[in-house]
Amino acid sequence: QKEVEQNSGPLSVPEGAIASLNCTYSDRGSQSFFWYRQYSGKSPELIMFIYSNGDKEDGRFTAQLNKASQYVSLLIRDSQPSDSATYLCAVNNYGQNFVFGPGTRLSVLP
Amino acid sequence: DAGITQSPRYKITETGRQVTLMCHQTWSHSYMFWYRQDLGHGLRLIYYSAAADITDKGEVPDGYVVSRSKTENFPLTLESATRSQTSVYFCASSESRQTYGYTFGSGTRLTVV
Numbered sequence: 001q002k003e004v005e006q007n008s009g010p011l012s013v014p015e016g017a018i019a020s021l022n023c024t025y026s027d028r029g030s031q032s033f034f035w036y037r038q039y040s041g042k043s044p045e046l047i048m049f050i051y052s053n054g055d056k057e058d059g060r061f062t063a064q065l066n067k068a069s070q071y072v073s074l075l076i077r078d079s080q081p082s083d084s085a086t087y088l089c090a091v092n093n094y095g096q097n098f099v100f101g102p103g104t105r106l107s108v109l110p
Numbered sequence: 111d112a113g114i115t116q117s118p119r120y121k122i123t124e125t126g127r128q129v130t131l132m133c134h135q136t137w138s139h140s141y142m143f144w145y146r147q148d149l150g151h152g153l154r155l156i157y158y159s160a161a162a163d164i165t166d167k168g169e170v171p172d173g174y175v176v177s178r179s180k181t182e183n184f185p186l187t188l189e190s191a192t193r194s195q196t197s198v199y200f201c202a203s204s205e206s207r208q209t210y211g212y213t214f215g216s217g218t219r220l221t222v223v
Contacts, residue, residue, distance in 0.1 A: 031208070042216070043216050043217050044153070044200070044212075044214050046211035046213070088152065088153065095208075097155055097158065098155075098207075098208075098212075100145075100152045100153040100154075101152055102150065102151065
């Protein structure tokens, strides 16, 4: 059973701080790594994806991938109260379907 | 309107009844998916479809039936609803099963009493 694990949280950070969300996965052959944001009562929306080891930046978001250690993380710089949501990590190996983690709830305190 | 729409948004049904959840997308995406989301389990794939008339099981297919006679529609039917099928159901679509992100519909909250 391929697994994707995330700390359920809540992770609380003050406004303006860096929020660090982590995700580990069990399938060493995983190739694609996606981050989704889900506001309470809403559907998930894609915010970042990464395929290669290292960092990928998009505005205030940075995805970090370390395939050797089998973890992927999402950093949110200058966190805002509007970033308060659940963040889902999704991982897949080519030829297979994505496996979603349970999500980490982030709370950004004004 | 362009996008992916699900109906109904909320549904209450009785145990043993058949219920169908609808999903419609306007992008002509090849792939469509049905997920259920439950506390503690995250999103779990029920069924997916690679094209019209091509469907395949996901992680939790038991008790569900799907069809895809047209590219834009992917209905999910609970043949005989059980309380364990109380959940939030999301439909999603994508150009690819693996390399592109999925776009999710707004979800259907189903309660089986």
